[in-house]
Amino acid sequence: MPSPPKRSGPRDRANDGLDPVGEAIRQWKAHGFTSQVYMEAVANLNRMSQLLHRAIEDELQPVGLNFPQYEALVLLFFTHEGSLPLGKMGRRLTVHPTTVTNTIDQLERKKLVKRGPNPKDRRQVIATITAAGRRKAVEASDALSGIDHGLHGMSAKDARQLTKIITGFRAAYGDYV
Amino acid sequence: MPSPPKRSGPRDRANDGLDPVGEAIRQWKAHGFTSQVYMEAVANLNRMSQLLHRAIEDELQPVGLNFPQYEALVLLFFTHEGSLPLGKMGRRLTVHPTTVTNTIDQLERKKLVKRGPNPKDRRQVIATITAAGRRKAVEASDALSGIDHGLHGMSAKDARQLTKIITGFRAAYGDYV
DNA sequence: CTTATATCAGTGCCACTGAAATTT
């Protein structure tokens, strides 16, 4: 069953009874602007991202994490030793180096992660997940799985199709080898 | 032809020769976490959003707009009178009311939009696009069409399929009537 | 009196730049 909605605008705002994305697309076409098929896909995709982001943040909030914190934590959880140099984390999470510093600061304050030196390369700082961090990573992951990462209501077939199209795009774009 | 890449991480960072998204998915599955199909779709979707956002911002930067500014401007451009109350803009753009205030401030400073009162409802403030604003809206739209809104390289068939799946999701989610 | 509109003050977050210190 589809997730019961409730909001459609930014948080709690009604939308004058029409679909703002559909309206934007209609106007784009009505004015004869080009690249209509792509504009339509991107407008829908942006809106979907907005909805997913909110669904995920709402689900993580009671767990006490935001999404970047969750991603960093689960990345550490997934490694053998439960630790990784900060630079490597940034590349894996595709976030800015200073963002990693900030995120690890936040997780360290919550006692979910510890900082430590790397004897092999003394330029590096290594983040290590704590026992509490491991429990939190599982708890948060379970919460996200419970709503299918925000896609609750979508068929597995559609989800697979989505993955297929996007991975194809990313490959053509040169996002990965 | 696909857009030539150049970056893969946040801006200019190399990725240790592997796909960070694929790696996260691989680990998710290796640890037996549930909702794998959806996790995979959302991970890819998030990465795609990141790439699209950067492509669009890079394209708009020489025009002198960021994406929220562009969206507000083109929304006004599309109306008959070239004007709209700020509250209505927020609902159409699905952004927070204070964000509309800020964005209109920015556009007003650039002389692309003017603020004015609404005689019919004196609570409202009406934003009106200027002649320069209209030229800028067309210029920016042309720039975005030139890269297919960031989807340059994707087949029209795939773009249509993407739209179909996402609109289906949004409908089931209750995002629009 | 209640509701709607817009604004402002202030917080928190992330992206980014540029610089610094340390180490390779």
Next chain:
DNA sequence: CAAATTTCAGTGTCACTGATATAA
């Protein structure tokens, strides 16, 4: 010497909360 790693200071932007003034 140059390059890599992390941190810090500071800027800009957006989402959000809570408060305000005004008007419906």
